Amino acid sequence: MRKILVPTDFSANALNALEYAIALFKYDISEFFIMHAYRDDIYAKELNVTRDTLTEVTNMVANKSKEQLDIILAHVNKMSPNPRHTYKVVSSNNILVDEADKIVDKENIDIIVMGTRGFTNDRNITFGSHTLQVFKYVQCPVLVIPENYKYKKPKHILFPTNYLIPYKRRELKLLCEMACPYRALIDMLYISASGVLSVRQKDNRNFIKTELRKNDLNFKTVKSKNIPVTINNYVEDNNIDMLVMVNNKHTVLEDLIVQSTIDKMSLFLNIPFLVLQNVNRESL
Structure with missing residues (x-):
């Protein structure tokens, strides 16, 4: 069984990456883990958060996370009722890179699929900060999908x-x-x-x-x-x-994923980009 982790921040880019993954692996018996790590969302509201209200704000963000994941789950089941696919949602009070790393190890994930950018969507950069962190710190192949890229068979x-x-x-x-x-x-x-x-x-x-x-x-x-x-x-x-490409020390990719270098070299990708991590993990 193929195990696929799809982080989401509920942006259009994240949903597009999920829909691409579902189409790409339509022939495989696959288990999708749709994950939202919401700790940053809690502290994004820091002007309204005090020690006294932290628990209340955390519960509010957690409930919203679960509600939005349920909406996504209903959407994918309606969009692609593929009997080969099963879906699990994960809502976690954690930062994205740490939660992704945790799920990769626990579930022996084969591949992470995510958008190049999320809600920040800075058009002056190729990869968002979360995507770069996953590239660099999570020991799992990562497939990133550009904004608005519509699925086509990878021929x-x-x-x-x-x-x-x-x-x-x-x-x-x-x-x-x-x-x-x-x-x-x-x-x-x-x-x-x-x-x-x-x-x-x-x-x-x-x-x-x-x-x-x-x-x-x-x-x-x-x-x-x-x-x-x-x-x-x-x-x-x-x-x-x-x-x-392969992400390994002293390779071209190691230089390319440093954001300033990407921008200077103008490698602005408009196609899916699969990053292999070249690490020892449990065999398939």
């Missing part, structure tokens, strides 16, 4: 890599099983000034071939020093439906 997937990382079997299996139902083509893009692979890189590439053997793979090499611009151009020129 063409881009996976830029330097082949230096010893990839995790569980995460490659997730990608394989996401792509298979759609007969997606996965472009493995190696961006390098020289274009030459070391023995280590060749071994890692062969491991990818083995783990993604059920998929159609297209191994590409582009000679370039400007990796973000090359990725952006490739996405636009090849009608890419989903971008996949």
Whole structure:
């Protein structure tokens, strides 16, 4: 069974991410955990909160959270009455990143799906602060969906890599099983000034071939020093439906998820972005 965590702040972006996840995994027996962590909502009302009223405000926010989750649950059951899918709602007096981390460990979550931004929706940034925190601190693959992105089958997937990382079997299996139902083509893009692979890189590439053997793979090499611009151009020129990258120390993604760097490099994504975390977790 696929286990999917979908955090929500009840924004249109969060609902859109949930609807995308339901459509993407329509062929899988899946359990969705729709989670709202509301501690920030309590202290957002800090001008009205005192020690004497904290309990009252907390109860008010908690009740509102549960009511809104019930509305979402009714919506998804009506929108997609898929017998393969079951839904659980989680309302928690916690901050989002901590609650996500807790549920990932407790339920052995396979993937987190969330919007790029929530209610703050600052159009001058690519990822909101909560999304960045989940990228950096929760040890689970994260699929982020851009604002207003309408679901389309992921037929063409881009996976830029330097082949230096010893990839995790569980995460490659997730990608394989996401792509298979759609007969997606996965472009493995190696961006390098020289274009030459070391023995280590060749071994890692062969491991990818083995783990993604059920998929159609297209191994590409582009000679370039400007990796973000090359990725952006490739996405636009090849009608890419989903971008996949690995978050690991000393990788390009580690630099890209620092917000100021993203903005400077102009990697503004308008397609779903799957971030693999390259961590050891319990096998599927």
